[in-house]
Amino acid sequence: MRFLPTAEQADFVRTLDRMLAAAGTPETARAWAAGEHGGGRRLWARLADAGLFALAVPEAYDGFGPRPVELALAFVELGRHAVPGPLAETVAAAALLDALPDPGPAEEWLPRVAAGRALLGLAAPEGGRALDADAADGVLLVSGERLLLAREHGPVEASLDPVRRLALPREDTAAVLATGPAVTAAAARAADRATLVTAAQALGVGLALLARTVEHVRRRHQFGVPVGSFQAVKHRLADTLIALEFARPLLHGAAVTGAGADVAAAKAACGEAAYRAARTALQLHGALGYTAEYDLSLWLTKARALRSAWGTPARCRARVLAETPV
Amino acid sequence: MDLDFTPEERLFRRQAREWLAAHVPAVPLPSLETAEGFAAHRAWERRLAADRWSVVSWPAAYGGRDATLVQWLVFEEEYHAAGAPGRVGQNGVSLLGPTLLEHGTEEQRDRVLPPMASGEVIWAQAWSEPEAGSDLASLRSTATRTDGGWLLCGQKTWSSRAAFADRAFGLFRSHPEAPRPHQGLTYLMFGLDAPGVTVRPIARLDGKPAFAELFLDDVFVPDADVVGAPGDGWRVAMSTAADERGLTLRSPGRFTASARRLAALWHARGGDADPAAADRVADALIGARAYQLAAYAGAARAAEGGAPRAGASSLTKVFWSELDIALHETALDLLGPLGEAAGGPWAEGWVFALAGPVYAGTNEIQRDIVAERLLGLPKGRRR
Incomplete structure (x- = not known):
């Protein structure tokens, strides 16, 4: 057993980190929030060049996946750098199309996903909204035992995270891609993949919030000393780190096993840890953290949004309880 | 990155499981914090040692099995899953023993370790x-x-x-x-x-x-x-202090077993009768799994010669000590009015767990260490 990223995996993560750090993702995210998707699409293409989307696509469709471990590691970086767009949805949509008995839709879409030329939306189950439907090339939605591809959507609604834009895909004008019980099974697989990578993204968001906050309390002086020397501040940050550090192995474990209980545990833990990091970050930045203008807000609001996306804490806990053998 | 046990590790697990199935007392021993229970637990240590299961991670020369860290984790999982007795010799086995292996003389090791392994000297x-x-x-x-x-x-x-x-x-x-x-x-x-x-x-x-x-x-x-x-002495003692705060004092196997027992209790008490308790039971399962997986990652790092990060054991100690209390509190709540009856394993476990955040360095000190050594925050007013 070697339950650590391989040297190759660690290199891949470092490459993504360096690329994203240099890409000015906060500006891209702010433009995306304003409905300007050009910068985001260019970033998306660069991520594809680095091999990100190919990880979600099987070799038969020009990818080298599915590789859930590499995807999970990569999505931590996407979260750390606040990359905008329907990232989890595109990856999950690829899993969905690949799981259909009829290869037609996969042949049409997956090579484009692998190359970073297609952004796919995926509507939340049970008539839910889709993230970034206005930016996506199509939105998959499951209605009963039918899988639909919607090209149109209702009005764009704001998320608590301004960078996430929500809309209801239009079912009445959507094309039917597949029908039958296989759709239900494929949708469940896709939802698990979305849950896994959303957990990873949340962990990355939490890590970014902690890192920025530690930097802040080291620099910020009050009463003549760095505020980070006060025990109340230290202990809050220590607890934030503990929650993140024990969420990480759950994420890695879920990526390795793919077991439902592990995926749910990872999402519950990463979502909670990231949100806790957001509360810590806001509190320790003081009023500065409460402003939209300061970049911290990009991660603060995303932590809240990702906590609910693709598996609320309550749903995840229920699944852990139901699916852990006793 | 994988979670695949080697054939040797799987064999080791099977051997431990079979031995425990054949030897763990059917009736729990009396509390080891009583004279009668102490004697019974000492006899159990002798039993373990007779078949070389009392100190698996020690060298064979001193009664161990030269177990790797992963094998030790596996042994602990099996030991606690089997509901085996508490380890009355733990202070010696997990604190003094490793210290002597690292800092002791050969004469000390030969003289002190074998009777420690057998429970003859507690x-x-x-x-x-x-x-x-x-x-x-x-x-x-x-x-x-x-x-x-x-x-x-x-x-x-x-x-x-x-x-x-x-x-x-x-x-x-x-x-x-x-x-x-x-x-x-x-x-x-x-x-x-x-x-x-x-x-x-x-x-x-x-x-x-x-x-x-x-x-x-x-x-x-x-x-x-x-x-x-x-x-x-300070340097010598600190090498064991990190062991104690980290894995060895409360192994992940203890928590994976307790969390499963808690889930079984929840199912036995009628399942979704108490939705708030359900979340807490799930959190115990999640926490135990997190600790288990974190330990596997730590074992991989150690196997490659990577020194544990300064402060990492403090992170672990805060995590397990709080998990232990939450887990036992949940169990007592699930027991309802019976929860206050002091005789059962959950009540004794709760009393035991309450000491966790206090001993082996209070959790407040551990948080200071985490903040200063892992996050690089400035030292406060302490010396």
């Missing part, structure tokens, strides 16, 4: 003093040079298991002229029945004498029972 720790708790380095008990050894004077307290144990190990101020409190300390071993030692048991919260005060009045310790160099 060890207590003698760290804390009335005026030296979290600030351990301020300890005042002294070791004074005499012919062929040292004379110990002073008072130790909160000495776990000392009420019934045979010997103890601890730190004493041997070089009072040393410029800093961490310097001039010596790590010594002594008999609790030696002339000059008075043991006064202390009743813990539930009345059981789980620890004791030790009064030391010119207790002679031969040079052979000094561990490491005289004056170098």
Whole structure:
């Protein structure tokens, strides 16, 4: 057993980190929030060049996946750098199309996903909204035992995270891609993949919030000393780190096993840890953290949004309880 | 990155499981914090040792199996899943034993380790003093040079298991002229029945004498029972302190087993009758799995020679100690009005868990260490 990223995996993560750090993702995210998707699409293409989307696509469709471990590691970086767009949805949509008995839709879409030329939306189950439907090339939605591809959507609604834009895909004008019980099974697989990578993204968001906050309390002086020397501040940050550090192995474990209980545990833990990091970050930045203008807000609001996306804490806990053998 | 056990690890697991299935007492032993229970647990240690299961991670020469860290984790999973008795020799086995393996002489290892492994000699720790708790380095008990050894004077307290144990190990101020409190300390071993030692048991919260005060009045310790160099005791002791705070004191296997028992209790109590409790049961399962997986990652890092990060054991200690309390509180809540009955395993486990955030360095000190060593925050007002 070697339950650590391989040297190759660690290199891949470092490459993504360096690329994203240099890409000015906060500006891209702010433009995306304003409905300007050009910068985001260019970033998306660069991520594809680095091999990100190919990880979600099987070799038969020009990818080298599915590789859930590499995807999970990569999505931590996407979260750390606040990359905008329907990232989890595109990856999950690829899993969905690949799981259909009829290869037609996969042949049409997956090579484009692998190359970073297609952004796919995926509507939340049970008539839910889709993230970034206005930016996506199509939105998959499951209605009963039918899988639909919607090209149109209702009005764009704001998320608590301004960078996430929500809309209801239009079912009445959507094309039917597949029908039958296989759709239900494929949708469940896709939802698990979305849950896994959303957990990873949340962990990355939490890590970014902690890192920025530690930097802040080291620099910020009050009463003549760095505020980070006060025990109340230290202990809050220590607890934030503990929650993140024990969420990480759950994420890695879920990526390795793919077991439902592990995926749910990872999402519950990463979502909670990231949100806790957001509360810590806001509190320790003081009023500065409460402003939209300061970049911290990009991660603060995303932590809240990702906590609910693709598996609320309550749903995840229920699944852990139901699916852990006793 | 994988979670695949090697054939050797799977064989090791099967052997441990089979041995435990054949030997774990069907009826739980009496509490090990009583005279009767202590004796029963000592007999259990003898049983374990007879088949070389008492100290699996030690070298074979001292009664172990040279188990890797992963094998030790596997053994602990099986041990606790089997509902095997608490380890009365733990202070010695997981604290003094590794210290002797690292800092002891060959003579000390040959003399001390085998009877420790067999439960013939049970060890207590003698760290804390009335005026030296979290600030351990301020300890005042002294070791004074005499012919062929040292004379110990002073008072130790909160000495776990000392009420019934045979010997103890601890730190004493041997070089009072040393410029800093961490310097001039010596790590010594002594008999609790030696002339000059008075043991006064202390009743813990539930009345059981789980620890004791030790009064030391010119207790002679031969040079052979000094561990490491005289004056170098702090460094020697800290190597075990990290072990204690980290994995060895409360292994992940203990939590994976307890969390599953908690889930079984929840199902037995009618499942979704209490939705709020359901979330807490799930959190126990999640926390136990997180600790288990974190330990597997740590084992992989250690196998590659990577030193654990400074402060990593503090992170672990805060995590398991809080998980332990939450898990037992949930169980007591699930038991309803029966939860206050002190006889059951959950009640005893709750009392035991309550000490977790206090001993082996309070969680407040651990959080300071996490903040300063892992996050790089400035030191506060402490020395």
